[in-house]
Amino acid sequence: MSSGPPPSHPNVNPKPQPDLTLTGTLDREATHRLCEEARATLQATGADVLVCDVADLGPPVLAAIDALARLQLTARRAGGRIRLRNPAPHLRELLDLVGIPMEIEMERQAEQREPPGRVQEAVEARDPPL
Template sequence: MSSGAQPSHPNVTPKTQPDLTLTGTLDREATHRLCEEARSLLRARDDADTLVCDVADVGPPVLSAIDTLARLQLTARRAGGRIRVRNPAPALRELLHLVGLPIEIEMDRQAEQREPPGRVQEAVEARDPPL
């Protein structure tokens, strides 16, 4: 799985409200509740097969968070769908990549912060070819 931006699903755009919002530390009880909610959401839909899960406020990226996301993915697949996580912290993204969990990742586009013009000075290396 690549941790880079994935192509957007036609039914889900970055402006779409998330279907599920995961917050805090995820335990067994929260995982069970989220899986039941995901199953209900997918059964109620006719056209969309992707559940968007906002994980921006998930606690530290521990294996319980990975377990929850894996169980959500399995629940969604059994119901004929899949999940996409939105805004994972860099550490959670890396952990997802390391365990190889095939989940799509969606990042909100943030404006790039740059230095004001004229304030950045680049060093020229002696081995750099001339322009």
């Protein structure tokens, strides 16, 4: 019996998840350009998901909701879907209100923790009790 390395498993390479960044206020012209870019990106990469970073999107108004709905429809027609990254709470609430389901991806923030408390080895007589 040989004790060589275990048989290798084929590498599974997930499809890439391209990004599309939405910024500012979206009007019809901007929405049309974004949809064309989304369609071209999904077709060129063969990706199933187009991640739309909406952290810098303007105020959550109906034009933004319309743009996101059109992007979702465009992605579905191209065989994929969109996922929103870092939507503002107001945008998420407005999407829920109008009934447009969207996948949400929140950017992970490192937890801020306090350093562990230390045991005080010596106490001065003048120190107040804790």
